[in-house]
Amino acid sequence: MTTINDIAKRANVSRTTVSRALNNSGYVSEDARKRIMKIVEETGYMPNQSAKSLRTKRSGVIGVILPRLSTETSTRVVNGINEVLAKEGFQILLTDTELDSKKEIEYIRLLKSRHVDGIILLATNVNDELIQTIRDVDLPFLAIGQDLPEVTSLVYDDYHASADLTNMLIHKGHHKIAFIGVSREDPSVGVKREQAFRDVMEREGGVVQDHWMGTGDFSIDSGYEEMKKILRASGKNRPSAVYAVTDRMAIGAMEYLKEQGYRIPEDMAVVGIGASSMSQYVSPSLTTIDYFNKKAGQQAAELLLAKLKNEKLEQKFELTYRLILRDSV
Amino acid sequence: MTTINDIAKRANVSRTTVSRALNNSGYVSEDARKRIMKIVEETGYMPNQSAKSLRTKRSGVIGVILPRLSTETSTRVVNGINEVLAKEGFQILLTDTELDSKKEIEYIRLLKSRHVDGIILLATNVNDELIQTIRDVDLPFLAIGQDLPEVTSLVYDDYHASADLTNMLIHKGHHKIAFIGVSREDPSVGVKREQAFRDVMEREGGVVQDHWMGTGDFSIDSGYEEMKKILRASGKNRPSAVYAVTDRMAIGAMEYLKEQGYRIPEDMAVVGIGASSMSQYVSPSLTTIDYFNKKAGQQAAELLLAKLKNEKLEQKFELTYRLILRDSV
DNA sequence: CATTGGCATGTAATCGATTACACATTTCAT
DNA sequence: ATGAAATGTGTAATCGATTACATGCCAATG
Numbered sequence: 001m002t003t004i005n006d007i008a009k010r011a012n013v014s015r016t017t018v019s020r021a022l023n024n025s026g027y028v029s030e031d032a033r034k035r036i037m038k039i040v041e042e043t044g045y046m047p048n049q050s051a052k053s054l055r056t057k058r059s060g061v062i063g064v065i066l067p068r069l070s071t072e073t074s075t076r077v078v079n080g081i082n083e084v085l086a087k088e089g090f091q092i093l094l095t096d097t098e099l100d101s102k103k104e105i106e107y108i109r110l111l112k113s114r115h116v117d118g119i120i121l122l123a124t125n126v127n128d129e130l131i132q133t134i135r136d137v138d139l140p141f142l143a144i145g146q147d148l149p150e151v152t153s154l155v156y157d158d159y160h161a162s163a164d165l166t167n168m169l170i171h172k173g174h175h176k177i178a179f180i181g182v183s184r185e186d187p188s189v190g191v192k193r194e195q196a197f198r199d200v201m202e203r204e205g206g207v208v209q210d211h212w213m214g215t216g217d218f219s220i221d222s223g224y225e226e227m228k229k230i231l232r233a234s235g236k237n238r239p240s241a242v243y244a245v246t247d248r249m250a251i252g253a254m255e256y257l258k259e260q261g262y263r264i265p266e267d268m269a270v271v272g273i274g275a276s277s278m279s280q281y282v283s284p285s286l287t288t289i290d291y292f293n294k295k296a297g298q299q300a301a302e303l304l305l306a307k308l309k310n311e312k313l314e315q316k317f318e319l320t321y322r323l324i325l326r327d328s329v
Numbered sequence: 330m331t332t333i334n335d336i337a338k339r340a341n342v343s344r345t346t347v348s349r350a351l352n353n354s355g356y357v358s359e360d361a362r363k364r365i366m367k368i369v370e371e372t373g374y375m376p377n378q379s380a381k382s383l384r385t386k387r388s389g390v391i392g393v394i395l396p397r398l399s400t401e402t403s404t405r406v407v408n409g410i411n412e413v414l415a416k417e418g419f420q421i422l423l424t425d426t427e428l429d430s431k432k433e434i435e436y437i438r439l440l441k442s443r444h445v446d447g448i449i450l451l452a453t454n455v456n457d458e459l460i461q462t463i464r465d466v467d468l469p470f471l472a473i474g475q476d477l478p479e480v481t482s483l484v485y486d487d488y489h490a491s492a493d494l495t496n497m498l499i500h501k502g503h504h505k506i507a508f509i510g511v512s513r514e515d516p517s518v519g520v521k522r523e524q525a526f527r528d529v530m531e532r533e534g535g536v537v538q539d540h541w542m543g544t545g546d547f548s549i550d551s552g553y554e555e556m557k558k559i560l561r562a563s564g565k566n567r568p569s570a571v572y573a574v575t576d577r578m579a580i581g582a583m584e585y586l587k588e589q590g591y592r593i594p595e596d597m598a599v600v601g602i603g604a605s606s607m608s609q610y611v612s613p614s615l616t617t618i619d620y621f622n623k624k625a626g627q628q629a630a631e632l633l634l635a636k637l638k639n640e641k642l643e644q645k646f647e648l649t650y651r652l653i654l655r656d657s658v
Numbered sequence: 659c660a661t662t663g664g665c666a667t668g669t670a671a672t673c674g675a676t677t678a679c680a681c682a683t684t685t686c687a688t
Numbered sequence: 689a690t691g692a693a694a695t696g697t698g699t700a701a702t703c704g705a706t707t708a709c710a711t712g713c714c715a716a717t718g
Contacts, residue, residue: 003674014698019676026677027695044465046442050383051674054703059379061422061443070408079399082425091443093390094423096411113375114390114420136373220610251610281549281580283612332704343668348706355707356665380704383673662717669710676702685694 063111080297162196174241223252247272284327392440409626491525552581576601613656
């Protein structure tokens with residue numbers, strides 16, 4: 001591997017001058033610069049980033065922590081992040097917690113030791129140890145998806161999105177609505193979306209029954225199973241609509257309904273959240289909410305870049321959403 | 330930030346001993362080890378990876394180069410890679426070429442300068458400069474998806490998969506088959522899949538017509554558009570089946586067909602390749618080929634790890650596939 | 659008792675860059 | 689003409705780890 005010393009020798013200058021030429025810092029004569037650049041071209045020299053990073057404390061790498069690598073939401077967010085960061089010459093160091101909140105903390109510290117310049121966390125839960133760790137590592141930090149105290153957070157407006165969706169169902173004449181949620185450990189998806197649903201139902205005189213409330217695990221299968229449970233438990237007194245807090249679970253629910261001969265939306269309306277690409281192509285196409293995940297990723301990256309430039313930021317940013325009305329309602 | 334020197338001071342030993350304790354190399358007394366570990370615990374010390382990597386030439390990071398970050402195929406492969414690497418304590422440095430083959434080369438060199446221990450490339454094309462660059466950087470290297478000369482490659486058996494799919498259509502009674510492919514610059518998807526299609530059609534007496542052959546760009550929209558073109562060009566002499574080389578294009582084609590009132594599969598059978606999650610939930614469900622992408626990622630990671638341990642490997646590995654018969658045929 | 663070898667630790671070089679500081683030369687304003 | 693400022697380059701310290709080599713101690717061996 002060629003080093004800066006090799007370049008220096010071949011160009012008959014000291015490595016200081018080479019460094020200056022490469023980084024456009026300090027004075028370098030036109031003559032020396034040309035000689036150096038020519039040799040750099042010829043050899044394909046690239047500075048050793050470990051050495052550089054050791055000395056400068058900056059690495060040009062941003063750590064990204066995902067709850068799951070294989071969901072559409074994550075992918076879209078990462079895509080947005082990458083689009084912005086790549087343009088600025090940053091690389092992404094990717095980690096996947098597999099929904100394990102211990103790993104979240106472990107990875108934050110690991111990324112710190114790897115000298116990343118900043119961290120973007122796709123958060124799924126909130127706890128004190130996490131907050132403490134983020135404070136400890138003292139790095140430019142950005143959270144997406146949950147409102148972490150004392151951390152710059154980009155949050156989806158889960159409450160109002162969910163409220164809008166519920167309202168829409170009610171105004172289409174549905175008063176008996178089943179609900180498929182997820183664990184309460186997820187404040188955004190598990191708590192806020194359900195809370196808004198309950199609030200609107202109460203306010204608008206909707207009917208909420210315990211056995212119409214299911215709890216899935218984000219998977220298509222769990223949507224299917226929860227739908228099955230709900231229908232079995234309801235007997236004659238059936239809901240006329242089902243609201244699943246994610247598209248995948250909504251699609252699972254649709255599968256079961258279709259299998260059982262229900263017509264959608266005539267016999268049962270179905271809605272989800274997430275605007276997954278699937279939602280558009282299932283039959284009937286699924287009414288859902290678009291959270292503009294890619295945009296969120298881009299914005300997160302931009303905010304992080306601003307932080308790197310020491311700009312002071314607000315602490316909380318609300319993201320927008322959009323209701324997509326399709327044929328399942 | 331606490332360094333190895335801080336630990337050494339506080340434990341009353343030299344940093345050499347701390348290093349030995351941390352890496353389990355050389356002799357360290359039980360006493361010293363305990364003192365050191367206690368302080369490491371207390372301070373949450375983590376070795377500076379840049380320094381470590383500068384000295385040892387190893388970083389514990391594997392570079393992964395993707396053609397697109399946002400496709401299901403990429404995601405699944407990365408997922409497989411990550412599963413295996415994370416277990417061994419490796420991190421992934423992710424890059425996205427946005428299908429630009431210049432960036433492929435640029436990123437390979439960039440990753441080298443970042444001291445990655447190895448590179449996995451999800452390849453989409455083959456050219457001399459790429460091969461040369463791979464040779465130049467002289468790193469443990471693994472390609473997935475294209476057969477790169479002199480590089481350990483994991484390749485999908487595109488030819489036989491495509492042949493099987495075509496054969497299946499013919500044995501279901503389809504002799505007039507439209508084909509939606511992609512650019513020939515992609516040897517696997519663009520060339521092999523089409524070649525197999527043509528070979529089988531010829532061998533089995535199928536009918537191939539130029540205006541039944543479309544060329545899309547992997548997107549759902551292009552599938553839709555190519556289908557439209559094909560139907561418009563065919564007039565009364567229509568094919569009875571359409572074979573799109575990716576699920577997304579097949580789904581686009583289905584959209585158009587449904588819009589035009591065709592029944593699938595009665596009026597027109599449709600098949601794709603990729604076993605995307607969507608393929609299962611569109612109506613009718615799509616007949617396709619599963620390439621086990623995640624498995625491919627895992628295997629790639631395992632092979633790369635073997636390379637890191639200096640094991641000699643074969644150069645070419647064929648991956649298996651599976652035909653999934655569903656309702657669209 | 660002298661020698662050998664295992665154990666424990668430390669000294670200092672090293673990896674490849676950046677950068678504070680020093681020094682020399684040239685340019686420029688007064 | 690002269691001192692100040694601008695320009696160009698080099699020396700050597702530094703970042704935080706690993707590791708070759710040296711040293712000292714102690715027990716075992718013959």
